[in-house]
Amino acid sequence: MVKGQETESGRLVDLFPSHHPLTPPQSEEDVLAWLRLLRSRRVGIATFFRLMGEHGSAQAALEALPEIARAAGSDGYTPCPRPVVEAELKAARYHGAHFVAFGSRDYPAQLSEIADPPPFFWAIGAVSLLQRSTIAVVGARNASSLGTRMARRLAEELGQQGHVVVSGLARGIDTAAHAAALKTGTIAVMASGADVIYPTENTVLGEEIGREGGLRISEAPMGMSPQARHFPQRNRIISGLARAVVVVEAAARSGSLITARTALDQGREVLAVPGHPFDARASGCNMLIRDGATLVRGASDVIEALGSVPTPAPQSAPEIAAPAPEQAAAAPPRSSAEIRALHQQILDRIGPSPLAEDQLIRDLALPAAAITPELVTLELEGLIQRQPGGLINRLT
Amino acid sequence: MVKGQETESGRLVDLFPSHHPLTPPQSEEDVLAWLRLLRSRRVGIATFFRLMGEHGSAQAALEALPEIARAAGSDGYTPCPRPVVEAELKAARYHGAHFVAFGSRDYPAQLSEIADPPPFFWAIGAVSLLQRSTIAVVGARNASSLGTRMARRLAEELGQQGHVVVSGLARGIDTAAHAAALKTGTIAVMASGADVIYPTENTVLGEEIGREGGLRISEAPMGMSPQARHFPQRNRIISGLARAVVVVEAAARSGSLITARTALDQGREVLAVPGHPFDARASGCNMLIRDGATLVRGASDVIEALGSVPTPAPQSAPEIAAPAPEQAAAAPPRSSAEIRALHQQILDRIGPSPLAEDQLIRDLALPAAAITPELVTLELEGLIQRQPGGLINRLT
Numbered sequence: 001m002v003k004g005q006e007t008e009s010g011r012l013v014d015l016f017p018s019h020h021p022l023t024p025p026q027s028e029e030d031v032l033a034w035l036r037l038l039r040s041r042r043v044g045i046a047t048f049f050r051l052m053g054e055h056g057s058a059q060a061a062l063e064a065l066p067e068i069a070r071a072a073g074s075d076g077y078t079p080c081p082r083p084v085v086e087a088e089l090k091a092a093r094y095h096g097a098h099f100v101a102f103g104s105r106d107y108p109a110q111l112s113e114i115a116d117p118p119p120f121f122w123a124i125g126a127v128s129l130l131q132r133s134t135i136a137v138v139g140a141r142n143a144s145s146l147g148t149r150m151a152r153r154l155a156e157e158l159g160q161q162g163h164v165v166v167s168g169l170a171r172g173i174d175t176a177a178h179a180a181a182l183k184t185g186t187i188a189v190m191a192s193g194a195d196v197i198y199p200t201e202n203t204v205l206g207e208e209i210g211r212e213g214g215l216r217i218s219e220a221p222m223g224m225s226p227q228a229r230h231f232p233q234r235n236r237i238i239s240g241l242a243r244a245v246v247v248v249e250a251a252a253r254s255g256s257l258i259t260a261r262t263a264l265d266q267g268r269e270v271l272a273v274p275g276h277p278f279d280a281r282a283s284g285c286n287m288l289i290r291d292g293a294t295l296v297r298g299a300s301d302v303i304e305a306l307g308s309v310p311t312p313a314p315q316s317a318p319e320i321a322a323p324a325p326e327q328a329a330a331a332p333p334r335s336s337a338e339i340r341a342l343h344q345q346i347l348d349r350i351g352p353s354p355l356a357e358d359q360l361i362r363d364l365a366l367p368a369a370a371i372t373p374e375l376v377t378l379e380l381e382g383l384i385q386r387q388p389g390g391l392i393n394r395l396t
Numbered sequence: 397m398v399k400g401q402e403t404e405s406g407r408l409v410d411l412f413p414s415h416h417p418l419t420p421p422q423s424e425e426d427v428l429a430w431l432r433l434l435r436s437r438r439v440g441i442a443t444f445f446r447l448m449g450e451h452g453s454a455q456a457a458l459e460a461l462p463e464i465a466r467a468a469g470s471d472g473y474t475p476c477p478r479p480v481v482e483a484e485l486k487a488a489r490y491h492g493a494h495f496v497a498f499g500s501r502d503y504p505a506q507l508s509e510i511a512d513p514p515p516f517f518w519a520i521g522a523v524s525l526l527q528r529s530t531i532a533v534v535g536a537r538n539a540s541s542l543g544t545r546m547a548r549r550l551a552e553e554l555g556q557q558g559h560v561v562v563s564g565l566a567r568g569i570d571t572a573a574h575a576a577a578l579k580t581g582t583i584a585v586m587a588s589g590a591d592v593i594y595p596t597e598n599t600v601l602g603e604e605i606g607r608e609g610g611l612r613i614s615e616a617p618m619g620m621s622p623q624a625r626h627f628p629q630r631n632r633i634i635s636g637l638a639r640a641v642v643v644v645e646a647a648a649r650s651g652s653l654i655t656a657r658t659a660l661d662q663g664r665e666v667l668a669v670p671g672h673p674f675d676a677r678a679s680g681c682n683m684l685i686r687d688g689a690t691l692v693r694g695a696s697d698v699i700e701a702l703g704s705v706p707t708p709a710p711q712s713a714p715e716i717a718a719p720a721p722e723q724a725a726a727a728p729p730r731s732s733a734e735i736r737a738l739h740q741q742i743l744d745r746i747g748p749s750p751l752a753e754d755q756l757i758r759d760l761a762l763p764a765a766a767i768t769p770e771l772v773t774l775e776l777e778g779l780i781q782r783q784p785g786g787l788i789n790r791l792t
Contacts, residue, residue, distance in 0.1 A: 146672050146674055149674070150672075150673065150674065273672070273673060274670035274671065274672065274673070274678070274682055274685065274691070275670065275671065275672045276542050276546075276669070276670065276671045276672060276675075276678070277546065277669060277670070277692070277693035277694060278542055278545065278546065279672075282670070282672070283693070286670055286691055286693055289670065289685060289691050290690070290691045290693075290697075294686070295670070295682055295685050295686045296673070297673035297679070297682055297686075298673060301686075
């Protein structure tokens with residue numbers, strides 16, 4: 001996270017002075033506190049990192065929360081109750097889910113560099129896949145047979161070349177990509193809890209992914225059902241994990257285009273498989289290519305495009321130490337007042353009819369990296385809604 | 397021609413000092429002399445313009461030719477006999493063909509700006525089309541039904557928007573494009589004589605083009621049969637006439653790709669219709685798009701891409717005057733010795749196995765605009781052969 005911000009704008013370093021380095025949980029108590037803090041009402045990702053930076057630990061942040069809420073005019077605020085996260089932890093144990101915290105050894109470096117990295121996520125399966133070179137293969141649910149074949153072939157060949165195929169476990173392209181990469185390694189990023197396989201027709205595939213050289217991950221609480229509004233957030237993790245995102249088949253205004261857009265915002269290489277303009281299922285991909293995405297004819301085009309994107313070196317020896325200093329400095333603490341003012345600026349500009357995120361960023365004349373996390377927070381708080389095509393509208 | 401050279405390299409202006417402005421033929425005698433000069437052995441396009449610049453008229457150049465040949469070590473050289481071109485002129489009259497000379501009012505400004513513009517060409521049909529905005533629509537002979545439909549739709553819509561559709565009268569995409577633009581205006585650029593319609597299955601279409609708001613043009617002598625080696629040269633006129641070249645469907649290593657390549661060399665906008673990578677007939681277009689061609693989904697993409705390319709204003713009043721000064725200065729006279737030295741340099745570098753034109757230009761470290769016309773001359777003289785993909789090999 002911080003790396004991206006440091007390179008994008010030195011100004012952010014001043015805006016978000018770091019008081020405390022971020023240390024991943026060292027005990028079960030720590031894990032419970034992390035869970036409680038993020039699961040607390042009105043604590044989004046940016047707020048989580050800010051509170052961690054200001055208070056030094058999740059426990060300290062939890063203790064401070066009611067007072068912070070009171071200062072913001074909200075009396076009687078209570079953080080997420082402990083029994084709730086104890087139940088979550090129990091469910092995680094039952095399903096053999098690993099708690100992968102920001103700053104920990106298992107947390108993928110690529111993902112930590114996005115503007116709004118999950119503070120932690122649950123992972124069921126081969127956690128070591130998170131350290132390998134990953135390429136996202138995504139696309140339409142109602143894929144054509146050409147599209148499905150292409151997804152299968154790409155995933156197979158990318159897998160044979162040593163890349164882990166990341167996708168969203170959806171019908172169509174995602175399913176074909178996961179299935180073809182099952183033997184070589186695949187990561188399913190879920191919008192539901194890591195233990196809730198969706199759609200149900202992918203139950204067997206999802207279970208295989210959690211067992212055989214695959215990995216299911218989710219930032220959602222264990223046991224949570226998928227909700228439409230979680231998909232765009234999930235998509236940012238798919239692209240955040242990946243060195244490159246290949247869109248195999250996508251109609252205009254489809255979810256895959258949001259993933260592609262997010263990927264571009266994250267500085268990821270975006271690639272797309274073209275199709276004939278008379279085929280509506282190619283329209284999203286053709287649009288991406290017109291907008292500068294690399295045209296993909298096969299796996300070799302993807303590998304060529306990776307070019308200078310470095311392959312993460314697999315970590316061979318276990319390492320329990322704190323994260324590297326630059327990761328430790330990751331928390332972007334900004335004062336509550338500053339955050340509130342920025343939120344109000346954002347909300348003032350967004351009405352019930354959709355506004356493009358680009359436009360908003362230009363209007364505010366602030367770096368995208370400063371605004372994007374706040375949009376996530378506002379979305380998580382149910383104040384705004386993201387729509388296909390990078391559009392945002394106000395909900396309240 | 398000169399415009400391009402002046403902008404590409406001021407050096408050329410020194411290399412090719414202009415002694416005489418180029419004046420288009422004013423009489424039938426002039427036309428016969430122009431015909432004889434270009435139809436004379438070893439007189440290619442560059443030589444034609446050089447001789448015109450050095451000697452001021454085709455008649456004077458013809459008189460000087462034997463002496464020039466003798467100086468170059470070739471005794472007993474005779475220019476093209478007068479009866480040959482009298483027969484050509486007679487055939488042209490019979491078919492109602494217009495003689496369109498470089499520098500004349502009818503000669504399209506766009507075409508005059510390429511590196512190797514035809515000194516003249518024959519035109520059968522609506523000569524006024526040469527003054528309109530033109531867009532080339534080209535593609536595979538063995539087009540798919542998708543490709544044919546796309547060509548038809550593009551040509552129809554471009555025609556409705558006021559653009560003249562240029563193509564090569566070949567089977568497949570070319571045929572579909574011409575037929576769809578017959579009502580709004582279409583130009584067929586032929587590799588055979590303007591009176592020899594090829595392929596024969598396009599006889600009716602070709603005749604309609606010569607009658608109903610269409611135009612057939614050719615730089616080849618009247619009555620000449622098509623020969624394979626003339627197609628690449630013909631393609632440079634298709635793209636030379638056009639503001640933009642749209643490749644609708646093209647396999648790898650196809651003639652359409654040569655047209656696209658030539659178009660890029662000429663600074664034309666190149667656009668291509670994508671297709672699914674599993675469809676071999678899309679591979680050329682997908683390659684072009686990967687290499688930077690604009691992806692086309694429909695006519696509006698083409699029109700958008702035209703962007704700042706100016707629309708030539710149709711000339712309403714007849715105008716018999718000499719060409720504009722910058723056109724008059726068009727002839728690039730270079731001394732015979734310089735040309736011979738350059739030819740030798742080129743031939744020294746080309747062997748029987750094909751070499752890329754790009755490579756040759758880099759090797760010689762000279763501007764492309766200085767080399768390209770000489771390649772045409774060497775090709776016309778039968779010393780080198782051009783192959784698909786911009787490759788050249790030596791013949792003798």
